[in-house]
Amino acid sequence: MTVPxxxxxxxxxxxxxxxxxxxxxxxxxxxxxxxxELMLNSVNLTFVTFARMLNDLGGQDSVFFVLVxxxxxxxxxxxxxxxxxxxxxxxxADDVSSLKG
Amino acid sequence: xxxxxxxxxxxxGADLANASAWAVYAVGxxxxxxxxxxxxxxxNPVHCAxxxxxxxxxxALLFIDESADFLAAVQIIVYGGAIVILFLFVxxxxxxxxxxxxxxxxxxxxxxxxxxxxxxxxxxxLVLTQVRFWATGAKASTEALNGPGENVxxxxxxxxxxxxxxxxxxxxxxxxxxxxxxxxxxRGPQSGPETQRKTAARPPTSQESHRPGTPVR
Numbered sequence: 354m355t356v357p358x359x360x361x362x363x364x365x366x367x368x369x370x371x372x373x374x375x376x377x378x379x380x381x382x383x384x385x386x387x388x389x390e391l392m393l394n395s396v397n398l399t400f401v402t403f404a405r406m407l408n409d410l411g412g413q414d415s416v417f418f419v420l421v422x423x424x425x426x427x428x429x430x431x432x433x434x435x436x437x438x439x440x441x442x443x444x445x446a447d448d449v450s451s452l453k454g
Numbered sequence: 455x456x457x458x459x460x461x462x463x464x465x466x467g468a469d470l471a472n473a474s475a476w477a478v479y480a481v482g483x484x485x486x487x488x489x490x491x492x493x494x495x496x497x498n499p500v501h502c503a504x505x506x507x508x509x510x511x512x513x514a515l516l517f518i519d520e521s522a523d524f525l526a527a528v529q530i531i532v533y534g535g536a537i538v539i540l541f542l543f544v545x546x547x548x549x550x551x552x553x554x555x556x557x558x559x560x561x562x563x564x565x566x567x568x569x570x571x572x573x574x575x576x577x578x579x580l581v582l583t584q585v586r587f588w589a590t591g592a593k594a595s596t597e598a599l600n601g602p603g604e605n606v607x608x609x610x611x612x613x614x615x616x617x618x619x620x621x622x623x624x625x626x627x628x629x630x631x632x633x634x635x636x637x638x639x640x641r642g643p644q645s646g647p648e649t650q651r652k653t654a655a656r657p658p659t660s661q662e663s664h665r666p667g668t669p670v671r
């Protein structure tokens with residue numbers, strides 16, 4: 354016996370919104386990145402919930418691939434962040450505006 | 455929401471299994487929500503990373519509850535054990551664990567707008583969860599979740615048969631990501647040993663001098 358699926362979907366939606374809020378509000382690039390991970394996690398929860406609701410293993414397969422892609426994405430993203438911080442100290446997202454011209 | 459609430463009222467009877475299922479859900483939801491608010495609200499990036507670990511553990515608990523055993527283990531190993539540690543490494547490496555200054559921010563006035571945008575997103579997501587008939591019924595995989603065999607076995611069979619090509623492509627993706635990380639973090643070829651000699655000779659820059667813990671050269 355498990356809690357009905359909509360409860361999990363609602364929880365995942367709330368987690369996603371909290372992550373989106375953090376991504377928009379915070380200025381520290383690393384914390385913004387953590388908020389992206391939060392959003393990815395909530396989507397994983399949605400996938401697993403639909404796998405259970407629809408009795409289909411495809412949702413869990415998707416989560417597996419999301420995990421792999423998230424790992425690759427974190428490696429590249431943190432590399433970019435390290436490269437940015439190396440050029441200027443204490444860079445927040447607002448300071449990285451060289452492309453503004 | 456109303457539908458979910460009525461579901462709750464009808465299913466959360468005195469049944470012990472029901473009660474324990476709701477207890478597991480409540481614990482997992484509480485842990486993950488507390489961690490999520492910690493990530494967004496705490497000022498110190500290290501605390502944010504630890505809150506992220508908390509969220510990951512809560513979600514892993516919910517994964518186990520939803521019979522995704524393998525994914526729960528991978529979630530803890532990959533997210534809690536690798537990704538967050540990588541975040542902490544970068545935080546320590548760059549010395550950015552200072553508190554975020556509440557300085558005059560040009561975009562400060564846009565914070566309420568950001569919160570409103572997120573609330574709109576939340577409401578639309580909640581509406582979407584109540585739309586019941588968007589599933590076409592077509593199966594994404596050949597395996598049923600409740601079929602015979604363990605979860606790990608079924609997931610492995612599915613990945614190595616139906617999803618073999620994507621699986622092989624993820625290996626290429628990981629190799630590309632590793633190469634990209636090396637290329638990004640390495641100092642460029644023009645700033646090779648020559649500039650390193652220069653940096654060793656020159657006095658510390660302003661970037662180095664005000665970083666705490668850096669020995670004065």
